[in-house]
Amino acid sequence: MRKEISDSCSKTGKLGHVPERNSPDVPQPLQSWALLCRPGRKTSVIEKSARPLIGFLGIGAMGLPMAHQIHAGGHRVRTVDLNPRQVTKALELGIPSSTSADDIANADALFVVVATGEQLFALLDSRLLSGAGTIKTLVVLSTVGVDAVKDFALVLGERGIGVVDCPVTGGVTGAINGQLKLFAAGHPNDLKALRGILETMGTIQDCGGAAGDGQAYKMVNQLLAASHLAVAAEAIDFARALGLDSSRVLEAVTAGAGASWMLIDRGPRMIQAAEQRPVETHLSIFVKDADLVLRTAAAVGFNARIFNTVGQELVAAASQGLDAADDSSIVDLDRSCTAPEAAADYCSDGSEREPLT
Known part of the structure; x- marks a missing residue:
């Protein structure tokens, strides 16, 4: 699949370029709703029936909230998930x-939450995205990598389907509260038509007009987020090694210059006993994202020295x-000097390297 896409890209000469639509206008159902949603405009019963239908594929921990x-914002949305339990939750x-x-x-636009680029590419074989149906815009809400979204958008562009590259950040809490940050990139008409729907989920950050731009912003975000997660865990564990009350230390440092969003959000879970810690976001997600960040960095010749260590911590966990x-369970990683991956330089008697001063 990837080779076929690469061959197609080489023929067009521009990776990630989305061919012009037959018409420069936004698809009519979306265009109509964009106009109907102008601030201060009252919506009649007849106008409500003109609202576009949003298909939402993937309603896991992030997707469902x-x-x-979107549903609570008064928009028409219909969800699909392979997990019957998630379907039941949506129905409730x-x-x-x-x-x-x-x-x-029969959806007008499709919002997609998948775990990997491979899952995203698998959708290309679906009748939903043949180009012959009603779906003319697809929104990628997942973190799957810059090249993956560029290649995906290229194929769909040839089918007359526009792609809005829109990975999000803010975690499950942000999704539940409608306070996510959306790194949105795509055709201006698509973004304009969908803006009111996207804003129900949080704040839109305009990242550019090309598919892949949103993913690039998200790579920078994930470099920071994963680093902050790993360092927060190490700080909590360091406090314990010093014989301190981790809950009191957490309260103290979250009010100081050492605070971070990750420390504030994940810290309370980190100080809980492992058996009592709720599972909100699997650690495997950060392992996947760290790999994406490092691959993206390597592709542009960037040596992410510090983040390489963060990636190793995540893999070790x-x-x-x-x-x-x-993901807060990274705090349970064995950091003793007897651990197999312990840094010999600083757990030795100093013969290998003098301690930092």
Whole structure:
């Protein structure tokens, strides 16, 4: 699949370029709704029926609260997930939902939450994205990498389907509260038509007009987020090694210059006993994202020295059996000087390297 896409890209000469639509206008259903949603305009019963239908594919820990925000914002949304339990949860929230993608075949736009680039490319074989149906815009809400979205958008562009590259950050809490940051990039008409729907989920950051630009912003974000997560865990564990009360230390440092969003959000879970810690976001997600960041850095010739160490910490935590645990469980990584991956330079008697002064 990737080779075929690469060959196609070489023929067009521009990776990630989305061919012009037959018409420069936004698809009519979306255009109509964009006009109807002008501030201060009252909506009649007849106008409500003209609202576009948003198909939402993937309603896991992040997807379901995002779809709920769209639904709560008064927009038509129908969700699909392979997990019957998630479908049941959506139905309990009053959101039409099923396990069959056929039920969103008449959607005007498709919002997608997947775990990997491979899952995204698998959608290309779906009848939903043949180009012959009603779906003319697809929004990628996941972190799958710059090249993956560029290649994906190229193929869909040739089918007359526009792609809005829109990975999000803010975690499950942000999704539940409608306070995500959306790194949005795509055709201005698509962004304009979908802006009111996207804003139900949080704040839009305009990242540019090309697919892949949103993913690039997200790579920078994930370099920071994963680093802050790893350092927060190390700080909590360091406090314990010093014989301090980790809860009191957490309260103190979150009010100081050493605070970070990750420390404030994940810190309370880090100080909980492992068996009592809720699972909100699997550690494996950060392992995947760290790999994406490092591959992206290598592709542009950038040596992410510090982040290489962060990546190693995440991999070590996953290999310790924490990949399916909450990402705050990285605090449980063995950091003793007797651990196999301990830094010999600073756990030795100083013969290998003098300690930092």
